[in-house]
Amino acid sequence: MRIDIVSIFPEYLDALDLSLIGKARQERLLDVRVRDLRDFTTDRHRTVDDTPYGGGAGMVMKAEPWAQALESVLEDGPRRPVLVVPSPAGAVFDQTMAHEFAGLDHLVFACGRYEGIDERVIDWARDSFDVRPVSLGDYVLNGGEVAVLAMVEAVGRLVPGVVGNPASLVEESHADGLLEYPVYTKPSSWRDREVPEVLLSGNHARIAGWRRSEQFRRTAERRPDLLAEVDAGTLGPADLAVLGEAGFDVVDGVLVRSAR
């Protein structure tokens, strides 16, 4: 998979040399190329921003350096890539989007700074890219670089071969719409705290049942919004019992908070 990133702080993206993503780059599973937006300016000061039309605080990124940078990406890439524009005004990134992006040949990220990029660049780019404004969540960062680090890691690890044991992708949070169950390792007794007895039982069916119950318990407590998406038809009696304890009932095939 080819990933191009345009930024005025290319050093921010140095973290993509590390760990699993760094290894995947070395193994050519991921072809990540970082471009410095200032290399596409023509003035002595390498200017990338200017004051906003209409007034207001802050600066806006100028259109022409962005057009030049994105044209350079198009020159040597496959046809019509997805252009992700990180922005707090975008659609919220989630695991479903990560899977969608992991299935693409070519992803391009445009890291904005200041108050954002001149909107005409976004409109112009739609001729050659599938443009996707994407937010990491409902808070404001100083620029797109940190969001891109998060997205490239979330997407990259879903590309076949990047994570050594693909089974670990199956049992993690959000893989099945629920949060992950708690995990423990040796020693079984630590500072007077014991590992749950069932995990030492060797009974795989009991362990699987306990883990599934813990997923429901945790999701109900921490992310009750996720339960609205669960297909109630797939729930067994043990699931319904845990969810009942956690304050959820099935009404018309949907999980809702119990009236109490």
Ligand code: ADE
């Ligand atoms: N840039 C600034 N804030 C952002 C956010 N929440 N998500 C993605 N990019 C951003």
